[in-house]
Amino acid sequence: MPSVLRIHPTDNVAVALEPLAAGSEVSLPGLSLSALEEIPAGHKIALKDIAEGENIIKYGFPIGHAVKPIPKGSHVHIQNLKTNLSETLSYTWQPAPEARLPEVRERTFQGYPRKDGRVGIRNELWILPTVGCVNDIARALERDCQSLVGPGVDHVYAFPHPYGCSQMGDDQENTRQILADLCTHPNVGGVLLMGLGCENSSIEEIRKHFPADADESRMRFLICQQVEDEYTAARKLVEELAAQMRSETRVPCPASKLVVGLKCGGSDGFSGITANPVVGGLSDRMAVLGGSTILTEVPEMFGAETILMSRCPTEELFEKTVSLINNFKRYYQENHQTIYENPSPGNKAGGISSLEDKALGCTQKSGFSPVRGVLAYGERVVNPGLNLLSAPGNDLVAATGLAASGANLVLFTTGRGTPFASPVPTLKIATNPRLAEFKSDWIDFAAGDLLKGKTLDELADALLDLVMEVASGKEVVSEARGFHDLAIFKTGVTL
Numbered sequence: 001m002p003s004v005l006r007i008h009p010t011d012n013v014a015v016a017l018e019p020l021a022a023g024s025e026v027s028l029p030g031l032s033l034s035a036l037e038e039i040p041a042g043h044k045i046a047l048k049d050i051a052e053g054e055n056i057i058k059y060g061f062p063i064g065h066a067v068k069p070i071p072k073g074s075h076v077h078i079q080n081l082k083t084n085l086s087e088t089l090s091y092t093w094q095p096a097p098e099a100r101l102p103e104v105r106e107r108t109f110q111g112y113p114r115k116d117g118r119v120g121i122r123n124e125l126w127i128l129p130t131v132g133c134v135n136d137i138a139r140a141l142e143r144d145c146q147s148l149v150g151p152g153v154d155h156v157y158a159f160p161h162p163y164g165c166s167q168m169g170d171d172q173e174n175t176r177q178i179l180a181d182l183c184t185h186p187n188v189g190g191v192l193l194m195g196l197g198c199e200n201s202s203i204e205e206i207r208k209h210f211p212a213d214a215d216e217s218r219m220r221f222l223i224c225q226q227v228e229d230e231y232t233a234a235r236k237l238v239e240e241l242a243a244q245m246r247s248e249t250r251v252p253c254p255a256s257k258l259v260v261g262l263k264c265g266g267s268d269g270f271s272g273i274t275a276n277p278v279v280g281g282l283s284d285r286m287a288v289l290g291g292s293t294i295l296t297e298v299p300e301m302f303g304a305e306t307i308l309m310s311r312c313p314t315e316e317l318f319e320k321t322v323s324l325i326n327n328f329k330r331y332y333q334e335n336h337q338t339i340y341e342n343p344s345p346g347n348k349a350g351g352i353s354s355l356e357d358k359a360l361g362c363t364q365k366s367g368f369s370p371v372r373g374v375l376a377y378g379e380r381v382v383n384p385g386l387n388l389l390s391a392p393g394n395d396l397v398a399a400t401g402l403a404a405s406g407a408n409l410v411l412f413t414t415g416r417g418t419p420f421a422s423p424v425p426t427l428k429i430a431t432n433p434r435l436a437e438f439k440s441d442w443i444d445f446a447a448g449d450l451l452k453g454k455t456l457d458e459l460a461d462a463l464l465d466l467v468m469e470v471a472s473g474k475e476v477v478s479e480a481r482g483f484h485d486l487a488i489f490k491t492g493v494t495l
Contacts, residue, residue, distance in 0.1 A: 193220070
């Protein structure tokens with residue numbers, strides 16, 4: 001018989017693990033039914049007659065309500081389900097008992113210790129424009145300086161972007177803060193910060209955002225309007241940095257020094273069943289080891305935010321989490337946009353019907369450990385354990401935000417697939433077996449093996465092993481292809 005999965009005993013829908021033809025017989029413990037229509041893999045089937053207005057239950061929580069009667073065996077999706085979510089809300093702190101976390105043996109990786117106490121998993125040379133006007137010079141330097149890659153220099157990357165001028169207020173400060181964060185990132189062995197000379201976000205303005213422990217011996221600065229031949233001057237500085245990096249080698253470092261970003265994109269109906277729970281298992285293991293993980297995509301927490309709030313061990317963290325959620329809703333309102341214009345067309349095609357459906361799957365990347373920190377956009381992580389970061393759901397913007405907060409690498413779960421990469425190694429995790437096989441040049445880890453008989457603990461342990469290998473220098477597939485990119489969160493007007 002075709003297989004379906006009822007995720008929680010109270011659910012009134014199940015997820016098709018393979019396509020169901022109309023008339024297919026479906027059996028679950030104590031329940032049998034026939035599919036009344038074709039139901040694609042990853043989509044939901046009604047396990048009972050659901051009345052108009054009745055809540056649709058998945059993961060043990062409502063993911064919306066029925067907009068018309070839904071007969072048992074019907075396809076439950078956007079044609080008959082609507083979100084329950086509303087605008088900004090009030091919340092009450094109701095801390096849940098701390099979950100029991102897995103036992104994990106001590107782990108080490110081969111990394112690059114930095115003067116500020118952090119550890120890099122790469123020793124890269126970055127070329128950062130302060131403003132989009134000098135992007136092409138940065139690109140030319142990256143192209144022409146690949147011969148510098150070798151002992152002590154893992155990669156030479158440029159990160160062009162369209163910002164740095166014609167910005168105001170918080171929007172301008174965001175750009176300055178992100179560029180300052182990247183200049184001081186632990187994965188960077190050397191950085192050239194290159195400006196034009198007349199932009200708002202000048203080199204001196206960006207340096208004001210450096211932390212007190214910034215190691216400027218690893219940095220070089222160039223204002224292109226102040227030299228006759230900016231390319232030659234920049235090339236000389238890049239070569240000087242590479243020479244300085246040559247003697248640096250990897251040494252054993254404890255897993256407690258790792259910071260791992262958690263992100264999903266192109267989610268499907270399997271994301272909350274396979275890849276996100278596996279990443280949650282990894283997050284819990286990192287917490288046990290004393291490392292840090294960062295969960296972001298605030299708009300994709302809407303509908304599951306109370307789960308995260310209940311894991312705040314102090315009222316202060318709870319209030320910060322409430323502000324994290326409601327401030328992002330106000331951001332939508334201030335820009336006259338619908339808060340719940342989500343999920344995406346690709347999400348819907350993959351079986352996700354509402355933002356609650358998406359959020360309940362998305363937040364499983366956080367595992368079960370307590371929330372230890374709540375970060376503003378651009379704020380550096382300092383607390384071991386699980387941290388929540390203010391950033392949008394957009395894949396590249398959120399992944400850049402994770403990197404800016406200090407993530408050494410990003411774990412990116414996907415059901416649809418994507419080739420993109422962020423400023424740090426971006427490890428792609430497939431939610432379903434077909435994607436892992438069809439797009440092997442995009443995917444690093446097959447969490448869909450959970451559907452083939454492997455256990456969640458087996459896969460979480462295997463993912464932890466892979467993370468340690470990547471932290472020690474193993475390239476993820478996007479790195480091997482030379483992919484890297486940067487996107488700063490745009491929040492204001494352009495002059």
